[in-house]
Amino acid sequence: MSALAVRQHSRRPLGADVESADQPPSTSSIAYNGARRVLDGNWTGTSTVPSHALYPHQWSWDSAFIAIGLRHLSPARAQRELETLLTAQWADGRIPHIVFNPTVPLGAYFPSPDFWRSSSAGDLAGAPTAVETSGIVQPPVHALAALLVHEADPEVSRRRGFLAHVYPRLVAWQRYLTERRDLGGRGLASIVHPWESGMDNSPCWDPPLSRIRPADRGTFQRADLDHGCPADRPTDLDYGRYVRLATTYRDHGYADGPDTALFAVEDPAMNALLIASEHALAGIATAIGADPSDHLVRGEQLTTALLKRLWNEDAGLFLCQDVISNEPIRERSVCGLLPLILPGLPEEVVASLVATLRGEHFGVGTTTRLAPSYDLRGAAFDPARYWRGPAWFNVNWLLERGLRQYGETATADALRDELLGTAVTSGFAEYVDPVTGEARGSRDFSWTAALAMDLAVRSR
Template identity: 65%
Template sequence: MKTLLGRPAPSAPADHLTLRRGAARVLIDNWTGTSTVPSRTLYPHQWSWDSAFIAIGLRHLSVRRAQRELESLLAGQWADGRLPHIVFNPAVPYGAYFPSPDFWQSSRAARGVGAPAIPETSGIIQPPVHALAAWLVHCSDPAESDRRGFLARIHPGLTAWHDYLLTHRDLGGGGLAAVVHPWEPGMDNSPCWDRPLARVEPAADTFRRADLDHGSPTDRPTDLDYGRYVRLAATYRATGYDDRSTVHGFAVEDPGFNALLITGELALARIAEHLGHAGGAHTERAADLTRRLVDRLWDDSAGLFRARDLADDSLIDERSVTGLVPLVVPGLPADLVRRLLETLNGPHFRAPATRLVPSYDLSGPSFDSQRYWRGPAWFNTSWLIERGLRTHGWHAQAQHLRQALVTEAGRTRFAEYIDPLTGEGRGARYFSWTAALALDLLLTDDKEPLP
């Protein structure tokens, strides 16, 4: 198929063509000239893991634009290797989003750890989906990628990013990367963070939440939680975002985050080999991280992975989709894969109104079908689980989930997430990663080789 907006391939059903065109329109409309915003209303800047997922879909629309998506994000990388979770658009007024650049103060507060003078960024991070995205973008048109030197240009930055996570962020000493803010694992408001957050004194009510201008309060985090988010970020800023000198009030090893680091290491091995370098070190790191993931975060009694609270070195007793995301790891022991599949298909995650995977245990004490990451089903985590099912040879179940993803994306006008009890689309509409991942599933052979 030469163009998404032109004549369809003969085998393309009419509804699939309509969906492709709709998804392409979302990505075109949300493009800023250098990157793609998640939403024109609620999220007016560039977000880190959003851009990685967006690039995976953009590769089917424009390989050059997908490359630019990742390159523009890497332009905000710090000298210590971290990729900040937001790269700010200087044309957007500060009041359009909080916390804005004047809160993070990256170019001033983080000078000691190498934040760039331009662009302004946040000081925290998000899950490392970037190496996987880069490899998939390359694979969609290897000749164009090589002609532009795409992998050669971004390989050093991606390597530095993973090195940062495996050194500066090994806060528990167990070889896994830790997150130091609930926004870092990407599942911002998950009940998994309630226990460690309870120890954090909320910031005084001296900030204005711009998110409530565009989102319903019933969908968004509470003011109390937001006050704790602000306190953690302000404390990190006060130490110059230096991981070695900050006493972190929140430090957690998250299974989904580390699973994505493992898949990223495998992608980096492929990238290195393509560039004529040895990839064995990355393959070995992936294998070592897989062993540590199982040793530190697997809960056999629950049949899924748990997050570990580093304050008391204990597993957090909550069932979340982050504990299923490790299905993307190809080196998981076969018995763990079977247990994960049982959990995925069991009562905790089998939603009555959608085949997408809920973000939190349907029978859990903190379940909320509408509130951000406390129950709603998200497209990006379901995309990862679909990929994990294919990784382990469960193609029929993967196809079932794949069809649900594309159907729900079109039905809800590319909603940010879905109420698992009613099937209603929630959050922003025309959401970029929903459109991008639907496009990817429509246009990718389900037997595409996995890194």
């Protein structure tokens, strides 16, 4: 078992617990049953949509987090979730951030398949022809998800040949990121679009985005505002820049290179999850009788590069690096805390990360219920607007794992309890106000439900 693997737990549904007449259902039980309702409702038969209204297709890192929760409900269904996603992998190894459902009308989501034109614009990069996808990626949570799904029921996994099937695909995905996306030449992967970070609208992207001329507002039609409050969503200016970047990347055939990238940032969260995936792949390799040493060595090398390149002692967390200007981006984002999930960090780095998480900039355990996505004291902080302050469940789930790994049990327990309670009271919201817990974005959001299910089972 890898250093990042969790211990196996009983999968007996929490809803099956018998509650006495004078003892109300526990928060864990309510969360589990609510999460099961959401996941069943968002299941399409082959995968799970994040939200039927706002996100009606399959998303990459969403499916990884969803599989982590689904493993407690149905390991076979969790395996299917990941397998479905991997059928859309490109020949160059990339896993696209969206796999489009052809039965969904084009106007239901933008950018739609006719914008990305993956099967034609991406032909030189090996885009699949049987399905339309986007051309950008999202953080690599997939190997960790695959290992946890396998460990939930190794017998079912071995019978289906699950790990043997996904392992070479996951290795190819890792190598795409470590080789084709090392745009800075210093051993770390770069994102070429803010959407690739998963933290789409973070203030961290404002400095490099300021160089981008936005697409004309009349050239695209946003669909997100039909289903979400404008105050919760990115501005038209930001969206115009996102569209310009995606259009340029598409028109260059989705080719990766330092000479063609208009936006290139080394993101500590993306790279932390890349390293976590190497450790998970070591666990997968061991499970199928392969040699794990290459993954362990790569994990160590990447960790060394992360510490050397992105750690900032004065800020007390990791900073993003603008590869084009070769300057650090001096914004405190929760992405700079996520390396806490990695094993073997220096003690002083761990202590500083935990202090920053608890301190005035993020306030966990003092002023906030959940870790905000951005610095509470930052000039761009907004508790409502997409990734500019609200708390997200997947990020806090990762932080809970990191805290627990380094023996910060009391803080991890408190964060877990807040996650479970807030998931229930917010209606399994996409994200929430970090101080009040007020629901924002979509409701009945799949990764919120899936990760609440995981925490509910692990809290027993």
